[in-house]
Amino acid sequence: MNRMFKLTKNEVKKTFSQKSTPIMLALLVVVVLIAGFILKANAPSTTDDWKIQLTQTNLTLQTQMALPQTGPSITIEQMQQQITTNNYRIDHDLPPIEGRSLWGFVIPVSALISLVSLLTIIVGAGAIAGEFSDGTIKLLLSRPFKRWKILLSKYLSVLLFALAGLVTLFVASFLIGGMFYGFSGVSQPFLAYTDGAVHEVNMLWHIFTTYGYGCVSLLMMVTFAFAISTVTRNNSLAVGISLFLMFTGSMIVNLLKDYSWVKYILFANTDLTQYINGTPLVSGMTMSFSLIVLAVYFVIFNTTSWLVFGKRDVAG
Helix, strand or coil, X not given: CHHHHHHHHHHHHHHHHCCHHHHHHHHHHHHHHHHHHHHHHHCCCCCCCHHXXXXXXXXXXXXXXXXXXXXXXXXXXXXXXXXXXXXXXXXXXXXXXXXXXXXXXXXXXXXXXXXXXXXXXXXXXXXXXHHHHXXXXXXXXXXXXXXXXXXXHHHHHHHHHHHHHHHHHHHHHHHHHHHHXXXXXXXXXXXXXXXXXXXXXXXXXXXHHHHHHHHHHHHHHHHHHHHHHHHHCCXXXXXXXXXXXXXXXXXXXXXXXXXXXXXXXXXXXXXXXHHHCCCCCCCXXXXXXXXXXXXXXXXXXXXXXXXXXXXXXXXX
């Protein structure tokens, strides 16, 4: 165990000592800062009469609900949810977080988890392929470690880079949000709507949950890129295929959503928030089903990596 820890530690040092690593993390901070300027310029102003605004919004929604509905019933549910939430804010003196507020910035910026995924895919694709292209693979395998341990240490170093990216994203968004809007609303809760009632949830817990859902796609795509890199030994091919699927996977699934077998495709299961929102892609899909499908893909990707790397002829 101690030797495995040292091996992983060396791989982590190798990953974070590369010149590209601090550049990528710095790029992430710059993008958050740019997002801060853009959102601040376009964010709606938060005024002292927000209770009046929410009351007027509720009256408008109630009028719309009274009209004959031609759209999906989920629209009615969403309007009722917003009305109930607005009433709760008014009754408990909790101004909306949307607009010019700390959490009103941090929450939408969490969408940049996709950028963390992109950067981690680049790192993961080069973890093994880079050793072959640099000609250091023979030196790496000459060390007194089993191949699966070497592969595992590299995989863990890639995941630790992803963790560093997520921490950087959260810290940067929190500090930049505070710089723009102040930290006065840091104790404000998130209002969750479940079973027809509003519940107060700790805001940090809500954000960490949001990050957790975002990490599902990150983990699967990074593992896929790592597997492609190990099998093909081609960094560019692994990055290209992974990024193409990451950005087009959901589009492909939406085009095929009328077919029942689409639920077995990886990208139909990476967005677990579809169950929180009550709108699964295919009728009959459940959280448990998606977790099982994801687990199967995860095992396939990693097993393929370890089998190929274990039998790889480094002289080839």
